[in-house]
Amino acid sequence: MNPDNSFRVRLAQIAPRLGDVKANMAMHLEVAHKAIEDGIDLLIFPELSLTGYYLRDLTSEVALPVNARELRDIAEASQSIGIIVGMVEESQDFGLFASGLYYERGKLAHLHRKIYLPTYGMFDEGRYLSPGRVLRAFDSRFGRMGLLVCEDVWHPILPSLLAQDGVRYLVVTANSPSRGASAEGLTIQATYRQMLATYARLFQGYVLFCNRVGYEDGVNFWGGSFAVAPSGEIVASGPRLEQAFVDVELVPAQVRRERIKAPLVEEENLDLALRELRRIADERSRH
Secondary structure, three states: OOOOOOEEEEEEEOOOOOOOHHHHHHHHHHHHHHHHHOOOOEEEOOOOOOOOOOOHHHHHHHOEOOOOHHHHHHHHHOOOOEEEEEEEEEOOOOOEEEEEEEEEOOEEEEEEEOOOOOOOOOOOHHHOOOOOOOOOOEEEOOEEEEEEEHHHHHOOHHHHHHHHOOOOEEEEEEOOEOOOEEOOEEHHHHHHHHHHHHHHHHHOOEEEEEEOEEEEOOEEEEEOOEEEOOOOOEEEEOOEOOOEEEEEEEOHHHHHHHHHHOOOOOOOOHHHHHHHHHHHHHHHHOO
16 A cells, blocks of 8 residues: 555444453454445554453453464454554563554554553552553554554653654544533543644644443443544544444645644754753652
8 A cells, every 4th residue: 555645544433341352352353344345444443442441350361462362363354454453461471561453464563552551530550550661653554653542642742752753643542431521511522632633733643533432330431533634623523422433534645734834743853852851850860
């Protein structure tokens, strides 16, 4: 595929079954085959789409290594379509991570381990999972991409670093529960839309947000998956609280247009950033 050509993305706003990897895998494959039939080029599932979210003591039971037999059918489906899935990954030294996996051309092409694990309020991820320690952009058949998982995107340094690493398409997968209801809608939904639209505009690339729906442990997930163009315009959006496919066509020329119009990413002063980050880190280490 020519990375200068437009391509079609589907955000699969699904409701995984908690702890049922077999049933979730069957659903993933059904959705993937439907996407292939529909001419979709890139299929994106939410965070922990193969396992569900509130796993707690089930976390180690549903964890899989990246070479697990259960993942082979996903890899096979990626011969025809790029696929991003989420799961609990078990590393070779038995660490457990909330990981996003990108498959294309029949193999695992990129792995991102969630870096920031919320352990406050209604969240207790840090009790059951380990944080990722590496951030990398990656090359895909669609162009340079980056993948962040939920809480990661609330730390602006990560999308900023990915932009400097050449990312044109930022994928954000999430298990975001409904909270902050008002007459205008959900506060959390409005916050995500504003935040990611700002990132798209500042870092001059597409942002794709895929959030799940359904209920777990009395908590519901709001969905509302959406895509943002490099201009900051939301160009596709899904419904709240129901399963849906959100399709959007991405046009690489729009990234070029925004970056020529205002070279914000290109003109970032990395020497200044490195110098000041070192100073801040040194000052914190002395306190």
